[in-house]
Amino acid sequence: MGRKILLEKTGIENINTYEVYRREGGYSAVEKALKKMTPEEVVEEVKKSGLRGRGGAGFPAGMKWSFIAKPEGVPRYLLCNADESEPGTFKDRFLMEKIPHLLIEGMILSSYALGCNTSYIYIRGEYMWILRILEKALEEARQNGWLGKNILKSGYDLEIYVSPGAGAYICGEETALIESLEGKRGNPRMKPPFPAVKGLWQSPTVVNNVETISSVVSIVNNGGEQYASIGLGKSTGTKLISACGNIRKPGVYEIELGISVEEFLYSDEYCGGINNGKRLKACIPGGSSVPILPHYLVTKTANGEQRLMTYESLADGGFATGSMLGSGGFIVFDEDQCIVRNTWNFSRFYHHESCGQCSPCREGTGWMDKVLKRIEYGKGNMHDIDLLVSISKNIEGNTICPLGDAAAWPVASAIRHFREEFEWHIKEPVKCLETNYGLVKETELEA
Amino acid sequence: MIKTAFINNIPFNFSEGEMILSFVRKYFEKDYIPTLCDAQNLEPFGSCRVCTVEVALQKNGNTKTVASCHTPVIEGSYIYTHSEKVNKIRKNIVELVLTDHPLDCLTCEVNNNCELQTVAAKVGIRDVRYPEGKNHFDRKKDLSHPFMTSDLAKCINCFRCIRACDEVQGEMVLSMAGRGFDSQIIKSNNNNFFESDCVSCGACAQACPTSAISDVFESKSVIYDKKVRTVCTYCGVGCNLDVAVSNGNVKSIQAPYDAEVNNGHTCIKGRFAFTFYNHPDRLKTPLIRKNGELTPATWDEAYDFIAEKINEIKSKYGPDYISGISSARCTNEENYFMQKLFRAVIGTNNIDSCARVCHSPTATGMQRTFGTGAATNSIDEINNTDLILVTGANPTNAHPVTGAKLKQFAMKKPMIVIDPRKTELARYAKYHLQLKPGTNVAVLNMMLYYIVEEGLEDIEFIKNRTEGYDEFKNHILNQNINELEKISGVNKELVKQAAIAYAKAEKAMSFHGLGVTEHLQGTYSVMLLSDLAMITGNIGKKGVGVNPLRGQNNVQGAADMGCQPHQGAGYLDFTKPEIHNLYEEFYGVKLSQKIGYKIPEMFEAMVEGKLKAMILMGEDVVQTDPNSNFVIEALSKLELLVVNEIFMTETAKMAHVILPASSFLEKSGTFTNGERRIQRVNAVVDPIEGTKPDGQIVIDIINKLGYKQADYNPETALEEISKIVPFFAGVKWNELGINGKQWPVMPDGSDTKILHKETFKRGKGKFQTATWHESPEITENKKDFPYILTTNRELEHYNSGTMTRRTNISQIVPDDVLLINPVDAKKHFIAEGDMVCVMSVRGKIDVKAHITDEVEPGILSSTFHFPLVKMNVLTSEISDTEALCPEYKVVSVNIRKSKGVYQNV
Numbered sequence A: 001m002g003r004k005i006l007l008e009k010t011g012i013e014n015i016n017t018y019e020v021y022r023r024e025g026g027y028s029a030v031e032k033a034l035k036k037m038t039p040e041e042v043v044e045e046v047k048k049s050g051l052r053g054r055g056g057a058g059f060p061a062g063m064k065w066s067f068i069a070k071p072e073g074v075p076r077y078l079l080c081n082a083d084e085s086e087p088g089t090f091k092d093r094f095l096m097e098k099i100p101h102l103l104i105e106g107m108i109l110s111s112y113a114l115g116c117n118t119s120y121i122y123i124r125g126e127y128m129w130i131l132r133i134l135e136k137a138l139e140e141a142r143q144n145g146w147l148g149k150n151i152l153k154s155g156y157d158l159e160i161y162v163s164p165g166a167g168a169y170i171c172g173e174e175t176a177l178i179e180s181l182e183g184k185r186g187n188p189r190m191k192p193p194f195p196a197v198k199g200l201w202q203s204p205t206v207v208n209n210v211e212t213i214s215s216v217v218s219i220v221n222n223g224g225e226q227y228a229s230i231g232l233g234k235s236t237g238t239k240l241i242s243a244c245g246n247i248r249k250p251g252v253y254e255i256e257l258g259i260s261v262e263e264f265l266y267s268d269e270y271c272g273g274i275n276n277g278k279r280l281k282a283c284i285p286g287g288s289s290v291p292i293l294p295h296y297l298v299t300k301t302a303n304g305e306q307r308l309m310t311y312e313s314l315a316d317g318g319f320a321t322g323s324m325l326g327s328g329g330f331i332v333f334d335e336d337q338c339i340v341r342n343t344w345n346f347s348r349f350y351h352h353e354s355c356g357q358c359s360p361c362r363e364g365t366g367w368m369d370k371v372l373k374r375i376e377y378g379k380g381n382m383h384d385i386d387l388l389v390s391i392s393k394n395i396e397g398n399t400i401c402p403l404g405d406a407a408a409w410p411v412a413s414a415i416r417h418f419r420e421e422f423e424w425h426i427k428e429p430v431k432c433l434e435t436n437y438g439l440v441k442e443t444e445l446e447a
Numbered sequence B: 001m002i003k004t005a006f007i008n009n010i011p012f013n014f015s016e017g018e019m020i021l022s023f024v025r026k027y028f029e030k031d032y033i034p035t036l037c038d039a040q041n042l043e044p045f046g047s048c049r050v051c052t053v054e055v056a057l058q059k060n061g062n063t064k065t066v067a068s069c070h071t072p073v074i075e076g077s078y079i080y081t082h083s084e085k086v087n088k089i090r091k092n093i094v095e096l097v098l099t100d101h102p103l104d105c106l107t108c109e110v111n112n113n114c115e116l117q118t119v120a121a122k123v124g125i126r127d128v129r130y131p132e133g134k135n136h137f138d139r140k141k142d143l144s145h146p147f148m149t150s151d152l153a154k155c156i157n158c159f160r161c162i163r164a165c166d167e168v169q170g171e172m173v174l175s176m177a178g179r180g181f182d183s184q185i186i187k188s189n190n191n192n193f194f195e196s197d198c199v200s201c202g203a204c205a206q207a208c209p210t211s212a213i214s215d216v217f218e219s220k221s222v223i224y225d226k227k228v229r230t231v232c233t234y235c236g237v238g239c240n241l242d243v244a245v246s247n248g249n250v251k252s253i254q255a256p257y258d259a260e261v262n263n264g265h266t267c268i269k270g271r272f273a274f275t276f277y278n279h280p281d282r283l284k285t286p287l288i289r290k291n292g293e294l295t296p297a298t299w300d301e302a303y304d305f306i307a308e309k310i311n312e313i314k315s316k317y318g319p320d321y322i323s324g325i326s327s328a329r330c331t332n333e334e335n336y337f338m339q340k341l342f343r344a345v346i347g348t349n350n351i352d353s354c355a356r357v358c359h360s361p362t363a364t365g366m367q368r369t370f371g372t373g374a375a376t377n378s379i380d381e382i383n384n385t386d387l388i389l390v391t392g393a394n395p396t397n398a399h400p401v402t403g404a405k406l407k408q409f410a411m412k413k414p415m416i417v418i419d420p421r422k423t424e425l426a427r428y429a430k431y432h433l434q435l436k437p438g439t440n441v442a443v444l445n446m447m448l449y450y451i452v453e454e455g456l457e458d459i460e461f462i463k464n465r466t467e468g469y470d471e472f473k474n475h476i477l478n479q480n481i482n483e484l485e486k487i488s489g490v491n492k493e494l495v496k497q498a499a500i501a502y503a504k505a506e507k508a509m510s511f512h513g514l515g516v517t518e519h520l521q522g523t524y525s526v527m528l529l530s531d532l533a534m535i536t537g538n539i540g541k542k543g544v545g546v547n548p549l550r551g552q553n554n555v556q557g558a559a560d561m562g563c564q565p566h567q568g569a570g571y572l573d574f575t576k577p578e579i580h581n582l583y584e585e586f587y588g589v590k591l592s593q594k595i596g597y598k599i600p601e602m603f604e605a606m607v608e609g610k611l612k613a614m615i616l617m618g619e620d621v622v623q624t625d626p627n628s629n630f631v632i633e634a635l636s637k638l639e640l641l642v643v644n645e646i647f648m649t650e651t652a653k654m655a656h657v658i659l660p661a662s663s664f665l666e667k668s669g670t671f672t673n674g675e676r677r678i679q680r681v682n683a684v685v686d687p688i689e690g691t692k693p694d695g696q697i698v699i700d701i702i703n704k705l706g707y708k709q710a711d712y713n714p715e716t717a718l719e720e721i722s723k724i725v726p727f728f729a730g731v732k733w734n735e736l737g738i739n740g741k742q743w744p745v746m747p748d749g750s751d752t753k754i755l756h757k758e759t760f761k762r763g764k765g766k767f768q769t770a771t772w773h774e775s776p777e778i779t780e781n782k783k784d785f786p787y788i789l790t791t792n793r794e795l796e797h798y799n800s801g802t803m804t805r806r807t808n809i810s811q812i813v814p815d816d817v818l819l820i821n822p823v824d825a826k827k828h829f830i831a832e833g834d835m836v837c838v839m840s841v842r843g844k845i846d847v848k849a850h851i852t853d854e855v856e857p858g859i860l861s862s863t864f865h866f867p868l869v870k871m872n873v874l875t876s877e878i879s880d881t882e883a884l885c886p887e888y889k890v891v892s893v894n895i896r897k898s899k900g901v902y903q904n905v
């Protein structure tokens, strides 16, 4: 059994209540930090831990914190990104639902480290019931003196508010989140300036994912070094993976970074293998925005090395033969799934979710949706495939926010690895409506 | 430190923080890098991505594509503006944009003047590879508004219109609704232009790169023979206008970006209210009253008639029985000749101008404290100050372009507004001191008290630069604050906070308007504003000062040129023998040394039979001067009333002779705006047939009366003026350039942005004290007339509306309204739109009610743009004690629901 940090106590009955959470040692990290540590020391421990952002980009949390500007007389803000709307990703929901006080404890620690007196949890609008869970937990924390003025008589004040989104994926992008929190339309901002300099209400701001913030509790309790000793290389600690698709045991798992993809996919402790004894066709290891891997690149890299569940190993091979750990949304396709249909499905999503300010993204996501739909329904032509590649190149790297990239990569990688399947849809306009293409031919694998 | 980066491998210097696009534009032509969402005077936005370039951190290093408009230049980086990759990206992006843009260029309004078209051609698009798809071609045009239009099928979602509305005008009317592909520009709550909150400034239309938002004059694309740069004739901001002319007709107006005054912005009046100029109502022939009827005559007949009458009155009663009112709407040169006509030709100092009825207290007050009655600083210093105090001014309506700048300021930094009405600025201001009309002196004294009490004076400045402080301090500390609080109705804590903020601000700038001057104690309020600036050291540097928002386009100039009864051209005091000699020598004739009548005194003199003739240059005194019935009575006593006008006004109807004048579009000269900026007015079209520029008319009369004066020509006129007006010494017509010069202009031609830098004009600044007095208007009438009526202006109209009512603006604002608080409305059973009878001791009028919390209970406010309403029947002839500026802002009235029915004019 792998070590658990975040989900360690989720099995305990009523751990979602304050009493049980506290009884099980909850909030001891706050006591430790506020009584014995300076904010700088907390930042130091997080730096030592090697903790990387769990929201998708994997940016080292300690380093992000140390960038925050500290102009005199200007407030600083911590925003917890609980917008979790990426298709295939549902780990934050699980964590907040099961053990809400862990996030709140992490928020207090992180806010203290950053010198924030007001912090926000921006939560996906569809997670209304979790918003209630969090508000209840916050009230309990407030009642018990963990929030408010002069917490633990340390002189430190903190308030945390929960604010719901209104159903836009783009508001998970950190600057769109800030705009939305300010009550505006969720258009991502240009960078620079970065949020660490000018974020919420033009003040220095840090945005971190739910899981990132929750991990800080263990780092403060046990020290950064101890956290760094878990995992492999620069992928330290544990990571929540939400696994779904054609597997026997879909669900949220906490893994030690560094276990093999093979173990994760096939062992009974995790996904338990492909459902119904089918063969693996493809896998998207990090949520809908990362490149898709064909079955022969899932458990092994292009060099034939074992593929591991780490930031580095999943990215091995770059865009040509690798992918990304992303937000940990592990989506598995068996041989009966249609890659064209799936790609179209994702494109439809990005088309719907583009905020529309960048012309390449606004128009490009629309066209990818339209063209893919045509191919899927047997109405495409061979130029369409090149057109898709051209559109995705146009978007990639040419937009204000990474949603553009996120929309381009799935299409570009699907065509890269499954071009024959796209061509087959065009060549077999009738058949493609009735049956599926199946696996990639073995000969393709060698090439 | 100079830093270097490479553009296509050639090194160039850049400054820290500069964006790649502006860096490249500095060295190459403006459209070297194509752009769509970038626009002049808007912040970078980064949404079209057409401006993409490749950047490498070192030579032959890996490149990254970035949007050049919002990416800062990195030292030593290599920027590639036209690499194969970049060219391809640009082309593909524009192609994508075109997939949702109707390709019917040939029938489009902006064909050949379309930025999208130009960029598409530039990036080499020949055809679009995409098949038919979902698009937005079926969006309906919006033609609801008299000026603004939209055709959003043409929209490319560049956000320029939204940003113009937010960043330039600050109106926030436009926004993007819906997301992604479905996103669409909306106005207010998805209204059409007419129903939206749009103030018709036209900034969005000017910013839009396509025809998606435009105006009825098609100003972006109209075909013209020439574009003439001139200056707006409406308010004292002095916006520069680019006027497109075709076949001798004015087609449209745009705001030039290189204008220092208005930087590519202007307002509804400047941009759209020009069609009055060839309105059928224009007067086109001289008229002489014969047997009670105004009958057409030739110019010579009219001039002979005038000359004969003047000579007759002069010999019968003497020159002091003749008077004139010059016009702040006319040029400096015209005003100069008007006063010359009276002083040098007729031989009297009975010459005044409408500056009397607006900012004469400013001139008097600031002359007493500083030595010069003009704005101490410049408008663009709004960008260099930390706090702004706005007293008795509603610039978002009356000085829209400056108002927009002030509003932008108030959204970011602290502002104090002293005003009885909750004006638009007051809504944004950090401190709004909502005082009872007529209590400025009380509130300003309170502010000064708290500054002294808190020990926040600038001791150094007071010691080195001012005099009279000890006496002043004594006076201030003896004020009864609780009493003043009661008088003004403003919470003293709030006044204290505002006072502290003003005093503590590193730099504080003060603006004031007619809400300060048009009072019994106008001059005193102006002096207290000067005191506030002096006591805090806010004078003589950038971003500070006392700055009157001058009402009319050339009210500054009319006074500068000597159209006032106590000072000659250049504010020189002719009662002093050496000055008297100077003028006599200069004009080559004997001059009178007797101070003439101020405007209100003129009307009294007429009633008393002491004035027999009057020449009015473009003034509708019946409509605009207080107590209209009295004015009418006075004018009817005259033996000769000559009116130069462009339209038949209420005053002109009473004239013996009417001389048809040309409008600002038809003549040249200079206007001096509220920041002392002398700007060139250039004739855009020939005078409408049958009319002459006022300057020429005045010169014709001068010659008729036997004094030799060459024809009207601004260049030679300025030569003459520069010899007698000291602060015009270096003004030359050909050297004024496109942005003019701010006086004083030295003989070497250099001009002055900031006054009183080292010393005050009068040497030391003089602290002046003032004690609040209730206006007799109130003390005498408040029993029967318990409400206080104050007057205000709408953005859309200009004064008596002679010009603006003759444009489609009347579709937007068709009549005057009376602002009334809901509490008072309820008391009198008045509903929105009901006619209200407003009575003062002098008369009564009917006006339409608008119920709003903009005014407090007990206070009413109304405009006077429409002759039908005759608002000035109510106003009193009480004037500022020092400068005789009428007290338009305080009238004791009573109200009742009227039996009258609403009539549209």
Ligand SMILES: Cc1cc2nc3c(=O)[nH]c(=O)nc-3n(C[C@H](O)[C@H](O)[C@H](O)COP(=O)(O)O)c2cc1C
Pocket: A052, A053, A054, A055, A056, A057, A058, A059, A061, A081, A082, A083, A084, A085, A086, A169, A170, A171, A172, A173, A174, A175, A207, A208, A209, A210, A212, A213, A401, A402, A403, A406
């Ligand atoms: C379109 C888009 C959607 C995103 N949605 C989320 C999200 O739902 N939750 C999240 O934590 N990060 C999301 N991100 C990433 C955030 O922008 C940001 O990088 C992250 O919250 C930083 O937290 P971390 O450093 O703790 O990972 C999204 C990014 C993009 C471009």
Ligand code: SF4
Pocket: A170, A187, A188, A353, A354, A355, A356, A357, A358, A359, A361, A362, A399, A400, A401, A402, A403, A404, A405
């Ligand atoms: S890339 Fe797309 S989602 Fe991101 S800012 Fe641009 S248009 Fe909006």
Ligand code: SF4
Pocket: B148, B164, B165, B169, B171, B172, B173, B174, B197, B198, B199, B200, B201, B202, B203, B204, B205
């Ligand atoms: S005309 Fe001016 S106020 Fe109206 S929408 Fe355009 S920018 Fe805004």
Ligand code: SF4
Pocket: B154, B155, B156, B157, B158, B159, B160, B161, B162, B185, B207, B208, B209, B210, B212, B213
């Ligand atoms: S209306 Fe014009 S300025 Fe506004 S987004 Fe559309 S194209 Fe751009």
Ligand code: FES
Pocket: B034, B035, B036, B037, B038, B045, B046, B047, B048, B049, B050, B051, B052, B067, B068, B069, B070
């Ligand atoms: S001009 Fe730079 S993105 Fe539009």
